[in-house]
Structures are given as C-alpha cells and as structure tokens.
Amino acid sequence: MEGSREQVTGIDDLPVRDELRGKSPYGAPQLDVPVRLNTNENPYPLPEPLVERIAERVRAAARNLNRYPDRDAVELRTRLAEYLTKTSGYEVGPAHVWAANGSNEVIQQLLQTFGGPGRTAIGFEPSYSMHGLIARGTGTGWVSGPRNEDFTIDPAAAERAIAEHRPDVVFITTPNNPTGNAVSRETVVALYDAAQAAKPSMVVVDEAYVEFSHGDSLLPLLAGRPHLVISRTMSKAFGAAGLRLGYLAADPAVVDAVQLVRLPYHLSAVTQATALAALEHTDTLLGYVEQLKTERDRLVAELRAIGYDVTESDANFVQFGRFADAHDAWRKILDRGVLVRDNGVPGWLRVTAGTPQENDAFLDAVRELKKEQSS
Numbered sequence: 001m002e003g004s005r006e007q008v009t010g011i012d013d014l015p016v017r018d019e020l021r022g023k024s025p026y027g028a029p030q031l032d033v034p035v036r037l038n039t040n041e042n043p044y045p046l047p048e049p050l051v052e053r054i055a056e057r058v059r060a061a062a063r064n065l066n067r068y069p070d071r072d073a074v075e076l077r078t079r080l081a082e083y084l085t086k087t088s089g090y091e092v093g094p095a096h097v098w099a100a101n102g103s104n105e106v107i108q109q110l111l112q113t114f115g116g117p118g119r120t121a122i123g124f125e126p127s128y129s130m131h132g133l134i135a136r137g138t139g140t141g142w143v144s145g146p147r148n149e150d151f152t153i154d155p156a157a158a159e160r161a162i163a164e165h166r167p168d169v170v171f172i173t174t175p176n177n178p179t180g181n182a183v184s185r186e187t188v189v190a191l192y193d194a195a196q197a198a199k200p201s202m203v204v205v206d207e208a209y210v211e212f213s214h215g216d217s218l219l220p221l222l223a224g225r226p227h228l229v230i231s232r233t234m235s236k237a238f239g240a241a242g243l244r245l246g247y248l249a250a251d252p253a254v255v256d257a258v259q260l261v262r263l264p265y266h267l268s269a270v271t272q273a274t275a276l277a278a279l280e281h282t283d284t285l286l287g288y289v290e291q292l293k294t295e296r297d298r299l300v301a302e303l304r305a306i307g308y309d310v311t312e313s314d315a316n317f318v319q320f321g322r323f324a325d326a327h328d329a330w331r332k333i334l335d336r337g338v339l340v341r342d343n344g345v346p347g348w349l350r351v352t353a354g355t356p357q358e359n360d361a362f363l364d365a366v367r368e369l370k371k372e373q374s375s
Helices: 048-062 074-088 102-114 129-137 155-165 185-198 252-258 269-279 282-306 326-335 356-374
Strands: 097-100 120-124 141-145 169-173 202-206 228-233 246-250 317-321 348-352
Touching: 048 269, 048 282, 074 097, 074 246, 074 269, 074 282, 097 102, 097 252, 102 129, 102 169, 102 202, 102 228, 102 246, 102 252, 120 129, 120 155, 129 141, 129 169, 141 155, 155 185, 169 185, 185 202, 246 252, 269 282, 282 317, 282 356, 326 348, 326 356
Parallel strands: 120 141, 120 169, 169 202, 202 228
Antiparallel strands: 097 246, 228 246, 317 348
16 A cells, blocks of 8 residues: 655745744845846956966865865964954964854854854844844844944944843944945944843854955954954955855854864865965955955945935945835846846845946946936
8 A cells, every 4th residue: 555645845845943934045146147246246356376376275185185174274274363463463363263164154153152042143134134044044043133224233222132132142244234334343342241241142243344344353352352253254355255265263262162063174175275375365365355445435436426325335335225116226227237236125226346347337227227217
C-alpha cells in the first residue's frame, strides 16, 4: 500500500520558524542595463598589479589546498590591524581583530554570541535591513528604534527606546545605509552609556562605508569600552565585493567570544590570500576612494541644482527624492538605461557613486525625469 504523500508547494507549506514566515530574502535587482548604480559597489576594477599579486598569492595557497587553512587567520588579522592603525591613528593589535566571510557573517557571529532566543537587538531604522534579518535568523528579537524625519538619530529618543526595551545588542550604522548620513561621536557615546545603564549590552557600530566619510572613524572609542564593536568590510573601499571579507575591531575578549560560534576553518585559504594581496595595495585603492568621494559630492550638488531633495551623505551613495511614487520614478530611470535602488523608504531612491561617465548618464536621466514630472 502506498503511503500518503503531502505536496509541498511553497515555503508556507514547510515547518519554517514563525519569525521567518512572510519575510523576503535580502537582495537587489540584478538587471543587464548599461549603467548599474544600485548596490554600492566600487565601480573601478582592481588595478592590474594587484590582480597579478592576487594570482601569485592564490597560486602559493593552491599548493596547500589539501590542508585546512589557518583557522585563526593570524597573518590576515595582523595586516588588518596594521591597516586600521595606519588609517585611524588608533593603535589596534591582531588580538583586537576578527575576520569572516563578509561583514554579514561578522554580524551573524555577533548575534549568535550575544543575541539568540530570549534576547533582543535594536537598530534605528531606516537602516541596513540585514541587521534585522540576521537577528530574526538567529532567533533574536528585533526592535525598530526611531529616527528623525531627516534620518538623523535623536539621542534622547534613542536613549528612551534603549531604556524601555533593554536590548542585548544595539546597532548603530554610520555612515547609515540607505540614507548616507553619519552619526556623531557624541551620539554614539551617549547610546553606549545608555545601553550599559539599561543592562550590559553589546553596541555594534557598523562602519561599512567609513572610508568614504567626511569625518574620522570611531575606532578610538574602543578605548575603555569593552562592549563596543566596530564592524568593517573590504567590499566597498577596497573594491572587493566579490571577495566577501568583513572584519571587526573590539576588545580581545569579544574576539575570543565570537570564536565560540564560528564554523571550523571558516575563512578559506584562497580568501585569506586574496585579502592579504589587497592589503598590500591600500594606497592605490584608497586613491580610488578619493575619486569616488569627489563624485559623490558632485552628485549631491547637481541633484540639488536639478531640484531634488538630497540627504547629506558620508557614504559612496546618495539618497534623493522626494517622489510621490518612488517605484514609478525608479522604473522611469531604469527605462533610461540606469539602475538605481528602490530601498522602500517612502518617497526616496538611492544611487551609488559610479565613474564620471556613469554619473553623467544618471544625471541626464534624472534631469529628463524632472522635466517630465514638471510638464
């Protein structure tokens, strides 16, 4: 006799966890258009000398692929610490640094360690949506904290939210994605103090875009603050989105703690070799960052001159609006061959700073759109 068979037609027919039901996976449209300015990638390909150096390092690593990679990534963490020290002026040692497969895995490991069932995390939205998605994926409760109408954080309102919800993890994104604005040192200190007053909580400052900022990194705030974490990535400033390498700086005890949840040998030998090669070329790569900062500032100025509202930006992207129907505006810009990002912030779109030629194409498209909407 044949047993009965249940037909599975979709996710809702599977026994997935309740907090994942009705949610959508993170992702941006990947469309074949002439100008793609929707995912905050660095538009400049890696310089040929770096490509050759990557090949050399990967070739050397390939000779030992029958063995597991360095589980603790000691050489990579040492070079990352040197980079942070050089660029921030704040002394960071390898014991203060941890690396993983993209900053998202860094965040996941932090939430696995300090969040989880029965615990909560708070972020001030709109902000990087993966914070909330990873929180839910780790069974951590998620609280959406307030922002002002201009997308800044009101310290008093944020402190009240922390006091009310007493979260175990606090996320502060600066420069903020998708809005682009930075959070002041004073606000971060105030929220850190509020988090420690409510209960001993981890405060994670996401600095994925900090190399593009007009101001300085908040790394020096680590001094005397054992519950503070600075999260970074090589995807943006290093032009290495395809590498998937993120890292954090924190008290050595935090680094020890996240190793309790990291998967064995989580960073491949090829990943470590490629990242080490990129770190040998930081001066060249940061030169591209300076070009992008100039282009970002040009986008801000020209968008305002055209007549759009623009949020102050310290990132490699610009949020602009306001639109009665942002998705319709997104579609009309796409019809002109330019892909920007509809982040779901009502009335706003986001554009990544590209090459001068790409930015010119974008500006031509939004000028035409403005004329169309004004006629």
